[in-house]
Amino acid sequence: MLELHDAPLAPLTTFRLGGPADRLVTATSDAEVIDAVREADDSGTPLLVIGGGSNLVIGDKGFAGTALVVATKGFALDGTRLELAAGEVWSDAVARTVEAGLAGIECLAGIPGSAGATPIQNVGAYGQEVSSTISEVVAYDRHARETVTVPSAECAFSYRHSRFKADPERYVVLRVRFDLEDAEGLSAPIKYAETARALGVEPGDRVPLAAARETVLKLRSGKGMVLDPEDHDTWSAGSFFTNPILTDEEFAAFHARVREHLGDGAEPPAYPAGEGHTKTSAAWLIDKAGFTKGYGTGPARISTKHTLALTNRGAATTEDLLDLAREVVAGVRDTFGITLVNEPVTVGVTL
Known part of the structure; x- marks a missing residue:
């Protein structure tokens, strides 16, 4: 294991924000991960587990622990079964499954x-969520x-949530296993309307795997959602807020606010989210509340490519970012009566 002290954490996050950690340990095997976790638990030392750093907002004071x-x-394929070590780069793993025809x-x-x-996080985008293919998760249980x-059935998966997120101090994921599909080189049925339009097919159709992947990459790049060190629109955590899921009563009240604010004919985005619930779009809410692409004059601003991404323009602090996030939350709440919830995990700070 590599060990450093008073180590900067900002370079380990996609925001490139946050102060140092008292101690930074890098583990390259499951045994090293477990040893580091047990050592911290035995000594009562606060522990922060970092993977790719793409979902972290770390305070300017850093982490005292x-x-x-x-x-x-670790990338292992056995037929259609895939096992990934926790530290594998996700985007690379996806590319390899496409190359394997799965x-x-x-x-x-x-x-x-x-x-x-x-x-x-039950990661999802463009009509897919990992919960639909994960078969089981191997984790170290700190309790x-x-x-x-x-x-999978015991992971309590829901929209951007799981038992692991619900109890973040208990589990450290070591390995993830998936059951994929051999569809003779074709994708799973395309579910997301934007993807289907870009591919020139109907929702439910299958397309060559490589075409599906390349199309999604183009869509994501156009929104600043593919990492590029030269593009400050990608100095973000991707979508900063989750899409609100409202009860029928809450949606009716929201609908009334929309028409009051935008006119009688205005219709907000609405998607089925289980019986008695409707999901609406956080990006739409942000935009219609007046926070358009590129909003802001300071070192933290809304992306010029996507209203859901808050970005570090190169000289921001975490507090700059949080000030912007709080402004957006307050503006959406005042306009539409909905309180947005941040998707990234905050460390040493609160929204």
Whole structure:
């Protein structure tokens, strides 16, 4: 294990923000991960687990404890079954499954971060979520002090949520296993309307795997959602807010606010989200509340390519970013009566 003290954390995050950690440990095997976690737990030292750093907002004061970088490697295919070590780069793993002719995660191409983070957040985009292909998650249980294998049915997956996210101090993901599909070189059925339009097909159609992946990468790049060190629009955590899911009563009240603000004919985005619930678009809310692409004059601004991404223009601090996030939350709440919820994990700060 590599160990550093008073180590900067900003370079380990896609925001490039945050102060130093008292101690930074990099683990390259499951055994090293477990040893580092046990050492921290035995000594009562606060522990921050870092994968790809694409979903972290770390305070300017840094982290008073041990930051553990999970840098394990492992990509194993057995037929249609895939096992990834937690430290595998997710976008690279997706590319390799497409090359192998296996469907199920091709529309999750270009998402930054590590494989171990995908079940925690139930990562999803363009009509796919990892919950639909994960078969089980191998994790270290800090309460039981043992390695456990959690079947998909017991992961409590929901929209951008799981049992691992619900109890963040308990589990450290070590490996993720997937059941993919051999569709003779074709993708899973295309579910997302934007993807279908870009591909020139109907929702439900299948297309060549490489075409699905390449199309998603182009769509993501156009929104600043594929990492590029030269493009400050990608110095972000991707979507900063989750799409609100409202009860029927909440949606009716929201609908009334929309028409009051935008006129009687205005219709907000609405998508089925289970019985008695409707999902609407956080990006639409932000834009219609007056926070358009490129909004802001300081070092933290809304992306020029996508209203859901808050970005570091190169000289921002975490507090600059949070000031912008709070302004957006307050503006959307005042206009539409909906309180947006941040998607990234905050460390040492609150929104």
